[in-house]
Amino acid sequence: MTSTASRRPILDKPFVLDLFAGPGGLDVAGHSLGIPSLGIEWDRSACLTRYAAGLDTLHADVSAIRRDAFESLPPESNVLAGGPPCQTYSVAGHGAGRQALDRVREYIERLMAGESDQKIDEDLKTLSDPRTALVLEPLRYAIQATRSPNRENRPYDVIVLEQVPAVAPLWEHYAKVLEETGLPDRTKYKVVVDVLATETYGVPQTRSRAVLIARREGLGEPSLPAPTHRSYEAKEWNRRNGTSEPGQDADQVHQPTLCEGTASSKSDADLRPWRSMRDALANPAGTHPGRATPFLVRSNYGSSGNPGRRGVRTDRQPAATVTGRISRFVVFEHLDENIVHEGPRFSMNEAGMLQSFPPDYPWSGTAQAQQVGNAVPPLFGAHLLSAALGLPRPAPEALRKPWQPATEEQRTKLRSNGCGAADTCTDRCPRPKDQVPPPSSVRPPRSRKASAK
Incomplete structure (x- = not known):
């Protein structure tokens, strides 16, 4: 209710x-x-x-x-x-x-x-x-x-x-x-x-x-x-956008045919689109310099055990479930349509922002991830x-x-x-x-x- x-x-x-x-x-x-x-x-x-x-x-x-x-x-x-x-x-x-x-x-x-x-x-x-x-x-x-x-x-x-x-x-x-x-x-x-x-x-x-x-x-x-x-539906996104591993059809990955968070039903029409990693990280905020886009993130951990939410995501999707393994997520940046290279992994400031913590939250001590x-x-x-x-x-x-x-x-x-x-x-x-x-x-x-x- x-x-x-x-x-x-x-x-x-x-x-x-x-x-x-x-x-x-x-x-x-x-x-x-x-x-x-x-x-x-x-x-x-x-x-x-x-x-x-x-x-x-x-x-x-x-x-x-x-x-x-x-x-x-x-x-x-x-x-x-x-x-x-x-x-x-x-x-x-x-x-x-x-x-x-x-x-x-x-x-x-x-x-x-x-x-x-x-x-x-x-x-x-x-x-x-x-x-x-x-x-x-x-x-x-x-x-x-x-x-x-x-x-x-x-x-x-x-x-x-x-x-x-x-x-x-x-x-x-x-x-x-x-x-x-x-x-x-x-x-x-x-x-x-x-x-x-x-x-x-x-x-x-x-x-x-x-x-x-x-x-x-x-x-x-x-x-x-x-x-x-709006709710994020991984299967729908993958079907329409061809999300794939780095270097495979990268142009397809970054030329989506479906806008983020497109309404799937009449009841969704009044809802905002879901927020992507790009929404959270692309622009400078506080000491966060902004993260270059586009990028891909590869993780071996999904959301609540849902296999459809694991694997590779683009910066135009929400992050997979942020866990203590967030510092291990590999981030790939695109040089052009067909060439990618491994970029810097998420900082703790960025990881916190993907959790919706404010920028510059003062993570301290050990085991920050x-x-x-x-x-x-x-x-x-x-x-x-x-x-x-x-x-x-x-x-x-x-x-x-x-x-x-x-x-x-x-x-x-x-x-x-x-x-x-x-x-x-x-x-x-x-x-x-x-x-x-x-x-x-x-x-x-x-x-x-x-x-x-």
């Missing part, structure tokens, strides 16, 4: 608590809407990026904060948001989470029945990959809020969650129990769930996400954000928050101005608050060795065809 009707804000002063906040995608979205937030993130480098960007942050384990320091969280937070780590659910991972869906549903039922955290935690230790249990944390936070003296036992008004499409069945179960059973204190929510395509919200990238938006009963019916841009790939696309996040809170949808240009990084004084203050010291991590921060969970012992079953070889 989507809505294009005029909206009225449902909260006077929204304040977002962002679980698994990463380098700041959802916080940047909130910033563009004038909404304050606090992010909890356990990866040190992602926190360094957040401090450099000027975002309020706790360098901490989401689970540990819930267990040991929930009362220290801002009591004014009334929007719970988050995208739990997806590795065990993603089609690119080993699939421990996908194979544990039924067990996770059972844990949801037990949490809603008011079973003790201690008993739940003990049983969760039997999961083959501990990251699988992190998808339960938003629900556990929602329950904990109703037991918090610091909040006067006040539940969150709005919940916004996003994850890889494989988690959609769990979001559906979240919706069922939030609507029918309610939290242990009997608070109930109205909920919508669906899988959305980010390019239909102006992100220059094909990326599918399972989304949940919930509003506490009495705050009106929630709706999903209405698309603003992984930070970019793990982030919520800020423009997509802005659409989610706008729909959840009854705000006007964000302007298409909202996130295209260069980001102003924090001053050194601001970074020092943010790190003092987030880590406990102005220039270093402290004992309250997660230990580096704990930041990489053990690899999943579960592997997807081999197909009969593969086994026969």
Whole structure:
């Protein structure tokens, strides 16, 4: 269910608590809407990026904060948001989470029945990959809020969650129990769930996400954000434009017969064309000098496991799903119709812009490509928050101005608050060795065809 009707804000002063906040995608979205937030993130480098960007942050384990320091969280937070780590659910991972869906549903039922955290935690230790249990944390936070003296036992008004499409069945179960059973204190929510395509919200990238938006009963019916841009159909593009490997029919690739994002139905007529990599990168912005066009990008990774979205794309198409492998994507530039050469690969600034981060976002620390790939696309996040809170949808240009990084004084203050010291991590921060969970012992079953070889 989507809505294009005029909206009225449902909260006077929204304040977002962002679980698994990463380098700041959802916080940047909130910033563009004038909404304050606090992010909890356990990866040190992602926190360094957040401090450099000027975002309020706790360098901490989401689970540990819930267990040991929930009362220290801002009591004014009334929007719970988050995208739990997806590795065990993603089609690119080993699939421990996908194979544990039924067990996770059972844990949801037990949490809603008011079973003790201690008993739940003990049983969760039997999961083959501990990251699988992190998808339960938003629900556990929602329950904990109703037991918090610091909040006067006040539940969150709005919940916004996003994850890889494989988690959609769990979001559906979240919706069922939030609507029918309610939290242990009997608070109930109205909920919508669906899988959305980010390019239909102006992100220059094909990326599918399972989304949940919930509003506490009495705050009106929630709706999903209405698309603003047309959907990208890879098969249609390839059929009409002859996309191919570098050096093969390059003139055909760059003389398309179909305009980007051409409406495929009457309902598409009022939508903008989807945004391409050229739209995002061709022109100078901040310190980004602009990328020469035309170009081709070759990746070995697609969008949500859809083979039709893998392989080679031109600059006139959206990027394939931006993951931690974005720095490995090979970029070919055309010298003329028949000759190509390998050009510079995407910088982190460019990779961030393909995720819809503003130019000059201050990526910091190590594993920056992984930070970019793990982030919520800020423009997509802005659409989610706008729909959840009854705000006007964000302007298409909202996130295209260069980001102003924090001053050194601001970074020092943010790190003092987030880590406990102005220039270093402290004992309250997660230990580096704990930041990489053990690899999943579960592997997807081999197909009969593969086994026969």
